[in-house]
Amino acid sequence: MPCVAIVGAQFGDEGKGKVVDYYSKDADVVIRFQGGCNAGHTVVVDGNEFKFHLVPSGAIYQKKLIIGNGAVLDLETLTNEIEEVKSKFKKIDLLISDRAHVTLPFHKILDGAEESIRSCKVGTTKRGIGPTYSDKIARFGIRIVDLLDKNLLNEKLDAIIPQKNSILRYVCKSDDSLTKDEILEYCLKYAEKIKPYIGDASIEINRAIKEGKNVLFEGAQGTLLDVDQGTYPFVTSSNTTAGGACVGSGVGPKVIDKVIGVIKAYITRVGEGPMPTELNDSIGELLKKKGNEFGATTGRPRRCGWLDGVALRFAVRVNGLDGLIVTKLDVLGGLNEIKICTSYEYSGKEINEFPASLKILEKATPVYETLSGWPDLSKEEYKEIADKGYYALPKEMRNYLKRIEEIAGIPIYLVSFGQDREATISLREIF
Numbered sequence: 001m002p003c004v005a006i007v008g009a010q011f012g013d014e015g016k017g018k019v020v021d022y023y024s025k026d027a028d029v030v031i032r033f034q035g036g037c038n039a040g041h042t043v044v045v046d047g048n049e050f051k052f053h054l055v056p057s058g059a060i061y062q063k064k065l066i067i068g069n070g071a072v073l074d075l076e077t078l079t080n081e082i083e084e085v086k087s088k089f090k091k092i093d094l095l096i097s098d099r100a101h102v103t104l105p106f107h108k109i110l111d112g113a114e115e116s117i118r119s120c121k122v123g124t125t126k127r128g129i130g131p132t133y134s135d136k137i138a139r140f141g142i143r144i145v146d147l148l149d150k151n152l153l154n155e156k157l158d159a160i161i162p163q164k165n166s167i168l169r170y171v172c173k174s175d176d177s178l179t180k181d182e183i184l185e186y187c188l189k190y191a192e193k194i195k196p197y198i199g200d201a202s203i204e205i206n207r208a209i210k211e212g213k214n215v216l217f218e219g220a221q222g223t224l225l226d227v228d229q230g231t232y233p234f235v236t237s238s239n240t241t242a243g244g245a246c247v248g249s250g251v252g253p254k255v256i257d258k259v260i261g262v263i264k265a266y267i268t269r270v271g272e273g274p275m276p277t278e279l280n281d282s283i284g285e286l287l288k289k290k291g292n293e294f295g296a297t298t299g300r301p302r303r304c305g306w307l308d309g310v311a312l313r314f315a316v317r318v319n320g321l322d323g324l325i326v327t328k329l330d331v332l333g334g335l336n337e338i339k340i341c342t343s344y345e346y347s348g349k350e351i352n353e354f355p356a357s358l359k360i361l362e363k364a365t366p367v368y369e370t371l372s373g374w375p376d377l378s379k380e381e382y383k384e385i386a387d388k389g390y391y392a393l394p395k396e397m398r399n400y401l402k403r404i405e406e407i408a409g410i411p412i413y414l415v416s417f418g419q420d421r422e423a424t425i426s427l428r429e430i431f
Ligand code: IMP
Pocket: 011, 012, 013, 038, 039, 040, 122, 123, 124, 125, 126, 127, 128, 129, 130, 220, 221, 225, 234, 235, 236, 237, 270, 271, 272
C-alpha cells in the first residue's frame, strides 16, 4: 500500500506537519497538492522548531519534495523556504509543478480589500489565497510556467493590471495601485531563483507510483475548510479533501491506496464561521493556553471546543477515510470529564449528518456524551508510555480513543501527545 493521502479532518491545524514528518521517514516522495502560504506546518525535531508554509513537511527527512499544480505559490515565501532548507540541510530535492499558480503581491492587497467590503467577513489569513484561486478559475492567473517566458508574462500582466487597479480603486475604494513594471520585475527576479526546481510534477509522481515507491500526499487546512464541502463561505479557496490530492497533483483517483484523516483530540477553528461545539468558557480558555492554540501563520487565537463527532463522520464520508490519527491528547489531561458531541439538536429534531445550512450549524445544540478524563502527565511520563506502547496509556484515554473509533466507524492508526517525534504511538502501519 505505498500511496497514502493525509488530510485534515477538522478546520485545519490538526497537527499534519508533525504527522507527515513522522511518516516521511518511510516515504520516498512527499507531495503538497493544494493551498498556499495560508498553511503553517510546524515540525519539532530535537527541540528545534521548523515552520513550513509551502515546502512539504518531508523536508527534514530530506525526501523528494513535490509541490503539485493545485498549490498557489507566493514566490518570496517559497524562495525563502528553499533557502532555509538548503542552509539547514545543505540541499533540497524539490520539484515545483509548472502548472501551479502564482500568488502575486496584488493578490494579498486584494485579499485585504475584498474582506473590507464583504457583508460577512471570512477572517482570511490575508495571504492572497482567495484572489489567486479566483484568478485561476476566471482564467486570468499566472502559472509557474509563465514565469519562464518574459514576453508572455508581459502580455498577461498588460491585461491583468488595469483590471486589478480598477477593482482596487472603484470596488474596494482602496488607494493602492499597481504598476506592471514593478510586478514584472518581481516575477523575473524570483523566476531566476526557482527555475532549477520547475518541471512537470505529474510525470514525476506517476513514475514514482509505477515504480512502487512510498508516496505521501500532504493536505493543508482541513475538511471543513474545503471550498466545496466545508462551511462555505467560511472556507479556504481550495479542495482540502482527499479528492484534491488527485486534481492537485495530476494523478488518477485509483492510485491512492489509503486516505488517513488527522484530528485533534478536541477541535479548533481560526477565523470566522460556525463551530457547534465551541467552548466560550474556562475549559475553552484552558485548551487554548495549554494547547498553544494560536495560528501558525497569523498568530491569531484559535477558537476551541469539544470533539465534534458529527463533523468527524462527515469527514470520514467526504474523504473516504480509511483511518484516523489523533493528536494533542496530552492537552486534555487533567480534566475530570471530557465531552464528545455525537449529534446536534435543531428545532426539536436530532441531526446526525453535518448540514450545508450555516443557519442550522449556528443554531444547532450539540448533544454530548461524557467520558472520564485522565491525569495530566508530564513529558517524561508520556515518553515512558511511548516506549512501552499503547496499553501503557491511561485507561480513560484508551476508552476515549475507542469511542472516537466507534463514532467515526474507522480505526486509529497513530496517536500523538506532544510535538516531538517521540511523543507518538503507532497502532497500524500506513505503508
Ligand atoms: P484563506 O485561506 O486565507 O483565504 O482563509 C480562509 C479561512 O480559512 C479563514 O477562516 C482562515 O482562518 C482559514 N485558514 C486558512 N488556512 C488555514 C490553516 O492552515 N489552518 C487553519 N485555518 C486556516
